[in-house]
Amino acid sequence: MATGHTDPQRRERILDATLDLIAEEGIARVSHRRIATRAGVPLGSMTYHFSGMHQLLREAFGRFTDHIVAVFDARLGAAADRDQARAAVADLVHSLSEESRRDLVLTQELYTLAARQPAYRRLTHEWMRRSRVHLEKHFDPETARQLDALIEGLTLHRALAQEPHGRDLTVEAIARITTTGRGSPGTP
Amino acid sequence: MATGHTDPQRRERILDATLDLIAEEGIARVSHRRIATRAGVPLGSMTYHFSGMHQLLREAFGRFTDHIVAVFDARLGAAADRDQARAAVADLVHSLSEESRRDLVLTQELYTLAARQPAYRRLTHEWMRRSRVHLEKHFDPETARQLDALIEGLTLHRALAQEPHGRDLTVEAIARITTTGRGSPGTP
DNA sequence: CCTTCGGGCGTACGAACGTACACTCCTTGT
């Protein structure tokens, strides 16, 4: 009895369009209608696929963190030793702050929501946890935590600064944070 | 010719109410009507005092950066030597990330706008410039820049983390960034 | 072939929005 002609891509397209719209115009200018137009779906699809604006946003940002965590995994997971990890971190900072404006903007929008609503904070927790797991393969837990925060700060300041700092400053900062003086644990 | 009965506090109250509303509900839920209600002024006052929503927001965030820069000035300006500066930085990180939720949220909202619109980026430039001026009284320019970024990252991660890190971790990170090994410039 | 049925859509409704602008009323100059 008519179980057939469903279009599973529809839902995905709506979520992608939502993120694109947020990235370009900001959460304040997001609406069902605008998303529908951008995704090329009828307005009715909005309430059909999602129970409301809130659920739609949460799911869209869930997708986004999946993507960004995958980026972290790819970059940091490939590092074989401590020096490669340091280089990977520097790459991460510079690619986030100059190449992909979209990811940067979406990250900020997510942090803004997370600063106010615990539901979104859960997404950032998972993100932080995952990146710490990677960093802890090469550095002790305390250092990993400090380095994680440093990545955040360097990326943001580089993206917003009038004259963004060069790669050498990024590398130097990473070196300082990861050089404990009293040595550090070996790679597991 | 009736130059008299103007109420200069009205304008200020509107700006304050705007920031309060943004902090509590987010930019997406800000409207002339809601601000007017919160400030206890008639709707007509909105378009009388401000030419539009955009001008109002820009002015409100201008006020906010004035406030936050004053906080930085007070904390960092009081530091007499390098060690006091380090302690002041640690205080700053912890007070922003736990005491004043309002400032944290507003900062995020501003960064989100700045990431997309140059008009708001000008406000963040001035903020960064001022804090660097203070830091450069105690550290060389490169270190000041790294430290500034570190403050940002530590504050944000501490505010969003499931289990916020302790003060000792903050202090340790600051020490690592500000300990160059090869000494550093004397206080001017 | 015809009936049935549910995935998916067009449309309509009430609420809220930004903004303009005619108006009121108080202060001030004469």
Next chain:
DNA sequence: ACAAGGAGTGTACGTTCGTACGCCCGAAGG
């Protein structure tokens, strides 16, 4: 005492919003 003019406001207009829901139509079962 009166005229005048500008500060400040109430209201109305056109638009856009989120959401609900009755309807359509193609596929599956008989």
